[in-house]
Amino acid sequence: MTKDCPRDRIVEAAKCRFSHFGYGKTTMAEVASDCEMSPGNLYRFFPGKLDIAEAIARTDYEHHLAHLRKLALAPGKDARERLRDLLFEVLRRTYHKLEKDPRALEMAQVISRERPQFANWMLANERKIIVELMEEAERRGEPMPPLDKEESAEMIQAATMKFRYPQLWSKLTLPKLERELDGVLKLLIQGLCPLNYAETRERELARQSAAAAA
Amino acid sequence: MTKDCPRDRIVEAAKCRFSHFGYGKTTMAEVASDCEMSPGNLYRFFPGKLDIAEAIARTDYEHHLAHLRKLALAPGKDARERLRDLLFEVLRRTYHKLEKDPRALEMAQVISRERPQFANWMLANERKIIVELMEEAERRGEPMPPLDKEESAEMIQAATMKFRYPQLWSKLTLPKLERELDGVLKLLIQGLCPLNYAETRERELARQSAAAAA
DNA sequence: AGATTGAATGGTTTGTTGATTATTTAGAAA
DNA sequence: TTTCTAAATAATCAACAAACCATTCAATCT
Secondary structure (H helix, E strand, O other): OOOOOHHHHHHHHHHHHHHHHOOOOOOHHHHHHHOOOOHHHHOOOOOOHHHHHHHHHHHHHHHHHHHHHHHHHOOOOOHHHHHHHHHHHHHHHHHHHHHHOHHHHHHHHHHHHHOHHHHHHHHHHHHHHHHHHHHHHHHOOOOOOOOOHHHHHHHHHHHOHHHHOHHHOOOOOHHHHHHHHHHHHHHHHHOOOHHHHHHHHHHHHHHHHHHHHO | OOOOOHHHHHHHHHHHHHHHHOOOOOOHHHHHHHOOOOHHHHOOOOOOHHHHHHHHHHHHHHHHHHHHHHHHHOOOOOHHHHHHHHHHHHHHHHHHHHHHOOHHHHHHHHHHHHOHHHHHHHHHHHHHHHHHHHHHHHHOOOOOOOOOHHHHHHHHHHHOHHHHOHHHOOOOOHHHHHHHHHHHHHHHHHOOOHHHHHHHHHHHHHHHHHHHHO
């Protein structure tokens, strides 16, 4: 099923080497010989070594994105749950990738140092999915706050930035991180404004007395 | 007014050198000769070079903390405004310090690499101030959400983490950062829950018709 | 005694040299 | 012509020595 064009063979060989020995310890000559070609020939398919790494990261990330999109549009869940699933998935993916393969960190660091655009592109993609999530909610007739969706998505991302950067995790375990993300999301959904709670409580009471009357 | 004890002279000399030439390019011998003492004698007052840097950072940070506490308890402003002032001040201080003196970044990085506890201590201090802010609001009779204050403070910090770490700012200007922090705060206060807006709108309408009737 | 020095120590940084390796390119093979 | 190779180039890395510097401590001063 997988295309057998030279480009794909290169990506495969490089992926194998990178995850085995690391980006830095893999030479173009090794990748080329795995593909039974000369080192120079690699450059007919990629501008440079870093672009191979980027291609690997890009396809991997695109699978992730597809998964996120599924979560964002999942039926039978309201917008709040879908947003929660989405952001939890982002956190878990980063955490597990790092745990399973510390070499992934090297590649991530190299790419985001040398290709800052790439990180921006990823953020923009996820922002787009959050917007789609909200549009879908509206389409389904879920009640939505009267806010600009683009801007809200940007703010949601800013507020959950901590859960994207392992450098900020300082030894926190996944459960602790999840508890924190959960708390942040609660705050983002419900807000700190006391009015929100007052009204919610009134509604609760009203619902309870309605139930008692019936 | 400033005590003239050797310890303070050392701190002064080191502060001057560090901000002029950087932490790495300053030698203990230089600091000692600025204080007209031998290098060895520095160790009667500090366990090591890093501790001098930490002492400098600590006093500077304590001024900042005092300022934050003033903002947190400022009269004539409600809790929302005080929280806003507090978080904006944290952002602005970091931004301006960095802009004015790029060597401050080196020191901050060295300290938080070698003394991770220090960063935690700073965060804990600010969390305490946020709790105090909320307690003060309660004392003043401002309506408050029925939430655990410690936990809320933790979540507020997590959600505004991005504005504490220049590495996450990727070339954003201060106005852009401020606009983003503003957006995040709006979301934290008001929440994304559509109910909040529905109720708020109802209140608005009620207030308007009351005004019209009068 | 306690305070201070400055030479001795050992760990780290710096600078240099010789590989190693990414990238280019002239030209061979198809 | 298009696809590829392999030698040439240039950039980066690794290893080793020299210099430097944080820290210690035996000796000196007060």
